[in-house]
Amino acid sequence: MPSMHDRIREDLLLHERSLWTALTSADPGPAVEKLCNEDANLLFPSLPILHLESEPSIKEAMAPPFHRFDSFSLGEVRTIVIDLMAGVVTYTIHATRGRKEYNALGSTTWSQGSDGEWRICVHQETMM
Template sequence: MPDIYDRIREEVSDKELALWTALTCADPASELIKLSNPEANFMFPKKEVLTLEDHDKFRKALRAPFHRFDTYRIDEVRIFIIDLMAATVTCKVHAEREGRKYRATSHTTWSQASDGEWRIVTHQECKV
């Protein structure tokens, strides 16, 4: 049986992949809302800080072509366990749409909710 820290790393890694799958789909808002703590903040390049306070505003900000990529990959993924119910993930993002490249560093902080699910607290991207 894996130790608790290995399990946390695996669960958070799976959630980070779910986050990026959602971010790169045609309509990410609904899935991001499901993945997020109700007080989550999202910081994307050249956008104001997004919160879930107003779901309509959140959905509007993430409408296509926002992050709609033909391909993407994340690498140099590092998971830092803050405590048994919190972790942060950093990674590099390589994506492309119609020949245009998107390169960024990403940082997501996750917390484990009372139902045991890991949820986004903050997500930030810095375009490089």
């Protein structure tokens, strides 16, 4: 049977992949917003810090074609358990859209709410 920390790492990695599936979808705003806790901050290259009450809003800033990629892959993934209800996933991201490439470093801090669901506290991407 996997240890508690191993199960948390697996959960966090699944959620991170769900985040990237949402980020690369046709309309990521609503799905990403559902993954965020009420105080989440999202830091993307060339955008202001986004949060649930920011101007522009998450939905506005992530309107199509935001992060619209044909494919993405995460590399050098590290999942760090902070405690039983918090963790961080760090990685490199390589994505493509046609012939254009996107290479960045990514980090997402997750916390588990009282409902047992993992939610984003902070997500950051840094161009390489």
